[in-house]
Amino acid sequence: MQAYIVRRLLALAPTLFFASLIVFISMRLIPGDVIDLMLAQNDIATGQDRAKIEAALGLDQPVYLQYFRWIGGVLQGDLGVSLWRNVPVADQLWATLPITFELGFLALIVALTVALPIGVYSAMRQDTAGDYVARSFSLLMLAVPGFWLGTLVMVFPSVWWRWAPELEYTPFFEDPLKNLAHMIVPAILLGLSMSAVTMRMTRTMMLEVLRQDYIRTARAKGVGEALLVARHALRNGLIPVVTLIGLQAPLLIGGAVIFEQIFVVPGMGLLLLEAVFQRDYPVVSGVFLVVGVGVLLINLAVDVSYGWLDPKVRHQ
Amino acid sequence: MDPAPLLDISGLCVSFRTDRGLVRAVQDVSLQVRAGETLAIVGESGSGKSVTALSILRLLGEAGRVDAGRIVFDGEDLLALEDRAIRAIRGDRIAMIFQEPMSSLNPVLTIGMQVAEPIRLHRNAPWKDAYERAGELLERVRIPDAAGRLGDYPHQLSGGMRQRVMIAMALACRPRLIIADEPTTALDVTVQAQILELLKELTRQANSALILITHDLGVVARYADRVAVMYAGSIVETAPARALYAAPAHPYTRGLMASIPSIDGAIGARLPTIDGQPPDLARLPPGCAFALRCPHVFETCRATPPALMEAGTAGHLRACHLDADAAGAAVQERT
Numbered sequence: 173m174q175a176y177i178v179r180r181l182l183a184l185a186p187t188l189f190f191a192s193l194i195v196f197i198s199m200r201l202i203p204g205d206v207i208d209l210m211l212a213q214n215d216i217a218t219g220q221d222r223a224k225i226e227a228a229l230g231l232d233q234p235v236y237l238q239y240f241r242w243i244g245g246v247l248q249g250d251l252g253v254s255l256w257r258n259v260p261v262a263d264q265l266w267a268t269l270p271i272t273f274e275l276g277f278l279a280l281i282v283a284l285t286v287a288l289p290i291g292v293y294s295a296m297r298q299d300t301a302g303d304y305v306a307r308s309f310s311l312l313m314l315a316v317p318g319f320w321l322g323t324l325v326m327v328f329p330s331v332w333w334r335w336a337p338e339l340e341y342t343p344f345f346e347d348p349l350k351n352l353a354h355m356i357v358p359a360i361l362l363g364l365s366m367s368a369v370t371m372r373m374t375r376t377m378m379l380e381v382l383r384q385d386y387i388r389t390a391r392a393k394g395v396g397e398a399l400l401v402a403r404h405a406l407r408n409g410l411i412p413v414v415t416l417i418g419l420q421a422p423l424l425i426g427g428a429v430i431f432e433q434i435f436v437v438p439g440m441g442l443l444l445l446e447a448v449f450q451r452d453y454p455v456v457s458g459v460f461l462v463v464g465v466g467v468l469l470i471n472l473a474v475d476v477s478y479g480w481l482d483p484k485v486r487h488q
Numbered sequence: 489m490d491p492a493p494l495l496d497i498s499g500l501c502v503s504f505r506t507d508r509g510l511v512r513a514v515q516d517v518s519l520q521v522r523a524g525e526t527l528a529i530v531g532e533s534g535s536g537k538s539v540t541a542l543s544i545l546r547l548l549g550e551a552g553r554v555d556a557g558r559i560v561f562d563g564e565d566l567l568a569l570e571d572r573a574i575r576a577i578r579g580d581r582i583a584m585i586f587q588e589p590m591s592s593l594n595p596v597l598t599i600g601m602q603v604a605e606p607i608r609l610h611r612n613a614p615w616k617d618a619y620e621r622a623g624e625l626l627e628r629v630r631i632p633d634a635a636g637r638l639g640d641y642p643h644q645l646s647g648g649m650r651q652r653v654m655i656a657m658a659l660a661c662r663p664r665l666i667i668a669d670e671p672t673t674a675l676d677v678t679v680q681a682q683i684l685e686l687l688k689e690l691t692r693q694a695n696s697a698l699i700l701i702t703h704d705l706g707v708v709a710r711y712a713d714r715v716a717v718m719y720a721g722s723i724v725e726t727a728p729a730r731a732l733y734a735a736p737a738h739p740y741t742r743g744l745m746a747s748i749p750s751i752d753g754a755i756g757a758r759l760p761t762i763d764g765q766p767p768d769l770a771r772l773p774p775g776c777a778f779a780l781r782c783p784h785v786f787e788t789c790r791a792t793p794p795a796l797m798e799a800g801t802a803g804h805l806r807a808c809h810l811d812a813d814a815a816g817a818a819v820q821e822r823t
């Protein structure tokens with residue numbers, strides 16, 4: 173298993189390399205560059221200033237050289253410095269990553285606690301009223317865009333009950349309760365939007381599994397319904413669901429960008445959004461690097477959990 | 489007279505609601521199995537053998553419905569039992585072995601766990617004791633290095649080995665009745681005989697009754713005490729195995745037998761095909777279901793369904809309008 177994980181990690185290197193290349197290049201393709209923005213902000217617009225700033229930021233060199241300088245730095249643990257704030261990118265990432273991680277983690281817990289029981293229930297009670305309600309709810313969650321839902325939660329409770337979600341961030345270790353009071357609303361919304369697909373998948377897979385011969389064998393042994401689900405069906409049904417959760421990881425990060433902005437959570441999503449608007453290339457590249465590593469690690473975790481769920485994989 | 493049979497099915501009718509309409513999979517089936525006896529059910533694919541078997545343990549699922557009949561096991565009417573009570577019987581006093589050893593074991597649970605499970609459920613044994621007993625059972629079904637294989641998963645075993653595991657599982661609580669639904673159809677011909685011998689030997693040792701569902705007339709001759717021949721959801725002939733082979737009385741049975749080289753022929757000889765197709769169970773003809781394929785068909789057959797009646801010797805019943813003498817003559821002609 174350990175050898176397997178090491179091999180997988182090594183296999184990540186080329187993937188990461190290409191991902192970084194794509195991010196680096198695509199950033200330069202966005203119209204308007206950082207110098208224009210800086211000049212516009214500072215009301216100075218002479219060609220000389222431009223060249224000076226470009227040289228100072230290292231942007232006068234060809235893009236491929238810039239890339240190699242950047243990747244060379246990354247390999248030595250140096251992610252560069254923000255073009256606007258003169259703060260090392262790594263510091264900004266270290267400050268924001270745990271916050272986004274917390275949001276994502278809470279959202280995942282919400283998604284699973286909603287999706288798994290309802291998905292299983294829906295499958296066990298196929299075509300009953302409860303099943304229809306659950307399926308309609310998941311369709312609704314699929315159809316409603318996150319930002320719209322977020323806005324609703326911001327606006328309506330405050331109009332109706334004079335209650336608004338907490339918008340002030342408190343670090344978890346300073347005051348966990350206050351921190352959770354702020355994070356819980358975006359986490360629930362993000363989790364719910366994730367739960368829709370997961371719930372449908374859980375239902376489909378459970379229906380599939382419940383049709384299998386070995387479920388009939390278990391019934392023929394006298395296994396009752398609760399044990400049938402818990403021991404005989406769930407693990408088989410979860411194998412594809414876990415893959416789905418892995419596939420949803422990038423969506424989770426995309427959702428984090430939206431909800432961090434609406435609920436003013438100072439995480440990586442907010443950092444990324446700001447950096448993109450400001451064309452702060454090193455910050456954008458840094459965030460994507462972390463996202464890339466994160467997604468790949470999640471997929472690695474998914475692979476490892478297969479081994480636990482599916483003995484066939486374990487013995488390969 | 490006979491003591492009360494262990495299992496007494498009377499007038500069982502089962503139907504399935506499908507898009508094609510109501511499929512009458514089993515019609516008015518009556519069967520008795522005495523303690524320790526082996527009853528074979530034979531018939532073509534789709535004749536209702538599995539549905540009959542699944543009805544006993546009420547494992548038909550949502551689509552299937554028992555429309556009529558009683559299934560009395562050891563004095564209890566299984567169809568009238570509460571869910572909890574039928575679960576207590578499943579795997580304990582009645583066990584079932586299925587056709588597909590490849591898909592009938594749970595791929596994510598160890599075979600030790602799967603064999604131990606009924607013991608844990610019905611004997612309330614601690615897992616440790618149940619596992620120990622599972623080890624003994626795997627040894628009894630002659631799995632090499634049984635104790636060392638308790639932690640194996642089904643995919644690590646061959647088809648024959650898996651079917652041994654299924655047999656061990658079925659024997660776990662020493663059931664009074666084992667229902668084996670084509671236990672060897674999916675296996676290699678060479679393994680089939682071994683598995684059947686094992687099944688027969690172990691059921692005899694445990695003094696369990698056995699319902700052996702099969703396509704294979706060689707198997708019937710070798711292992712069964714009694715035989716029930718099913719066609720299109722009904723029993724068309726039933727008799728002690730010897731009597732059936734000595735004097736098959738229904739044209740369908742005769743058709744089946746005519747093309748086996750010899751009764752004690754090789755195991756693995758499938759039911760020979762008879763010209764034509766069985767009728768659509770959603771659109772059964774008004775008279776005899778075999779009429780379209782029967783070489784002896786006459787008017788009455790097309791109008792009135794024949795009832796099961798004594799055919800010569802005691803305990804030999806058939807459902808056919810043809811009178812006994814003519815039937816005998818017809819056999820003479822054909823051979």
Ligand SMILES: Nc1ncnc2c1ncn2[C@@H]1O[C@H](COP(=O)(O)OP(=O)(O)OP(=O)(O)O)[C@@H](O)[C@H]1O
Pocket residue numbers: 504505506511513531532533534535536537538539540549551552703769
């Ligand atoms: N779940 C179901 N839904 C609809 N029809 C069914 C279902 N199960 C069985 N049937 C119908 O009942 C009839 C009898 O099926 P059954 O499985 O008992 O046949 P069988 O004699 O066991 O055949 P085989 O030798 O192929 O196993 C078939 O015609 C089939 O179409």
Ligand code: SF4
Pocket residue numbers: 738739740776777778779780782783784785786789794807808809810
């Ligand atoms: S009743 Fe008639 S059609 Fe049916 S088996 Fe007998 S002879 Fe053939």
Ligand SMILES: [Mg+2]
Pocket residue numbers: 537538539669670
């Ligand atoms: Mg069958």
